[in-house]
Structure formats: C-alpha cells, structure tokens
Amino acid sequence: MADKFELLFIARRVRELRVASGKSQDEFARLIGCHRSLVSKVERAARNLSVDTIDRFATTLGVDAISLFYDKAIPRELHNSIPLRERVSLNVLALRTRHGLSQDALSERAKLSRNYVSSLEVHRPNADLGHLEKLAKVLDVPVSELFAPNGVVGTTSDAA
Known part of the structure; x- marks a missing residue:
C-alpha cells in the first residue's frame, strides 16, 4: 500500500476540491461513474490509488492530476495533455x-x-x-x- 502520508494528503485534496465544487459524495460519484463508497474510501485514505483512479478523480474535479499532490489547483489542459x-x-x-x-x-x-x-x-x-x-x-x-x-x-x- 502507498505511504499513508501521501494517501492522507491526496485524500484531503480530493475532499477540498470536491467540496469547493459544491458536489456531495453521491453527486461526485455519479460524475465519475463509480459508487459513493469509492469516493468515501479515497477521501478517508482507506484505499490505495491507481493511476487511472487518480486520473478519473482529477478529470472530474477539472484539475491536472499533479494538483492532488500540492495545495495549488492546476487546471486540466485537455488540448495539451497526454494521458x-x-x-x-x-x-x-x-x-x-x-x-x-x-x-x-x-x-x-x-x-x-x-x-x-x-x-x-x-x-x-x-x-x-x-x-x-x-x-x-x-x-x-x-x-x-x-x-x-x-x-x-x-x-x-x-x-x-
């Protein structure tokens, strides 16, 4: 499993960005196409994250994936971005x-x-x-x- 500190930081960032977007866990889960329990587990750092999961969350939040590792939200640039x-x-x-x-x-x-x-x-x-x-x-x-x-x-x- 990933380092707990890293997971806790990402969990905090996902929650901050989701709340800032005005979405509940249920609404956010529907946008991602997953069950609310996954959102809850990610926000509690109770689950190791894959690259694809990080990508799905960042995309739905409208930020670049790097934004989940820092306190700065970097907008997702779809036209310049590689997968x-x-x-x-x-x-x-x-x-x-x-x-x-x-x-x-x-x-x-x-x-x-x-x-x-x-x-x-x-x-x-x-x-x-x-x-x-x-x-x-x-x-x-x-x-x-x-x-x-x-x-x-x-x-x-x-x-x-």
Whole structure:
C-alpha cells in the first residue's frame, strides 16, 4: 500500500476540491461513474490509488492530476495533455535514463519485477501509488514528480 502520508494528503485534496465544487459524495460519484463508497474510501485514505483512479478523480474535479499532490489547483489542459498513464511512463523512463539505470537495476532496487518496469514504460499496467512510491524512492524524487505534466520531470517544485 502507498505511504499513508501521501494517501492522507491526496485524500484531503480530493475532499477540498470536491467540496469547493459544491458536489456531495453521491453527486461526485455519479460524475465519475463509480459508487459513493469509492469516493468515501479515497477521501478517508482507506484505499490505495491507481493511476487511472487518480486520473478519473482529477478529470472530474477539472484539475491536472499533479494538483492532488500540492495545495495549488492546476487546471486540466485537455488540448495539451497526454494521458496520465503515458505521462507517468514517460517520466519513469526519463528519470531512469537520467540516473543511468537499466530496467533490471531499477526493478531490483525497487523490489519490483523487471517485467513490471518494462510494461510500465510502455503504458500497460495501471500502476498503483505503492509501486510508484518504490520507483520514486530509487529515482530519488517525490512520487509527485512521476505525475509531472507534459512528460517533463523537474517541474513539480513550481507547483508547490
């Protein structure tokens, strides 16, 4: 499971942004296309989050996914945005390359399978926050850096 602090922060941000939009959990769940219990679990940090879940929540809130990691709401730019799964994949690849790590080295240090890292870099698995935190730790960046917009890492410090 993901780091509790990270989940608590995201939970607080989802609730803040949902309340600011004037939506109840029921209304918000209908907009997302899920059951209210999922919204409740996310807002209580009682559930690990996948990239796709983070994307669905951020999209429905009208913000970029990076907004769930910081106290600043960054509007979602649909015309300039690549899918979140692809963005995370590109950022993992860029950081791995920057650190001069092979997929084998990264997967071994993160205690994940090489197949998982390879698949992640070609946008296949719906990665969860727990796995992404393991990769971020090895890559020596906060997990939020893996969600940096436009496939460009090193930009999240501007979002804080």
